[in-house]
Amino acid sequence: MEEKTEVIPEMPPVPPVPPVLPATPERTRRRTVIAMIVGAVIVAAVSSGITALLVSGSSRESAGPRPTSAASSPAAPVEDPGDVAAEAQESYNDSPTSKDFELTLKTTEKQCFGSAGCNITVEPHLSYLSVTSLDPEKTLSITYEVRGDESGPVIETMELTDQDQLTYDPVSITTPGRLTKVTAKITDVTVSSLS
Incomplete structure (x- = not known):
């Protein structure tokens, strides 16, 4: 008996499988779209601004030179800088109103009792506007x-x-509920001279 050898044809090599790319997260897509929209708006704004400058510049040139007056007006008197500084220092708001101030409250103590409300202590924080x-x-x-x-x-x-120099007493209140908002409003401002 003869030995038979069978020749198995060589198989071509298997090409590598491309890696699977992860899907782009929705947030990244959204950010990309928003960035593209913002970029388009900026480009449109800049180009319209340049167009407006070109159009307004060409209309000035076509209008010709502006007429000048033959008579000159007298120069305004020059003020001494020392007088201006002294005037500025002496100028005060002698009759401020509630609109000249902003009042907010700072909570310094708070104790709540379930749904029954809270005991709150607040202090005024005043800003001059x-x-x-x-x-x-x-x-x-x-x-x-x-x-x-x-x-x-x-x-x-x-x-x-x-x-x-602000002098005040802290204010203690009891709110009807835990979510009650505590606010403040200036109702009157009275001015008096120091004695």
Whole structure:
């Protein structure tokens, strides 16, 4: 008997399987879309701004030179910088109103009792909003109303002296519920001279 050998044809090599790319998360897609929209808006704004400048520049050139007046007006008197500084220092807000201030409350103590409400202690935080300074020789009595107490608004008065020295008493209230918002509103500002 003869031995038979069978030749098995060689198989071509198996190509590597490409790695499966993870799906792009929804957030990344959303950010990409938002970035593209923002970019388009910026490009549109810049191009319209340049177009407006070109159009307005060409209309000025086509209008021709502007006429000039033959007669000259007298120059405005020059003020001494020392006088201007002295005037600025002496200018005060002599009659401030509640609109010149912003009042917020800072909670310093809070004790809640389930759904029954909370005992809260607050202190006023006052900000002066006007550009004109307050007179340091004047005392301001600022009356304000604290809202949120179960019995109704609580009215208090604080005093402001030397432009930044605030004297007040903390306010203790009891709210009807745990989620009751406590707010404050200035109701009156009275100015008096320091004695």
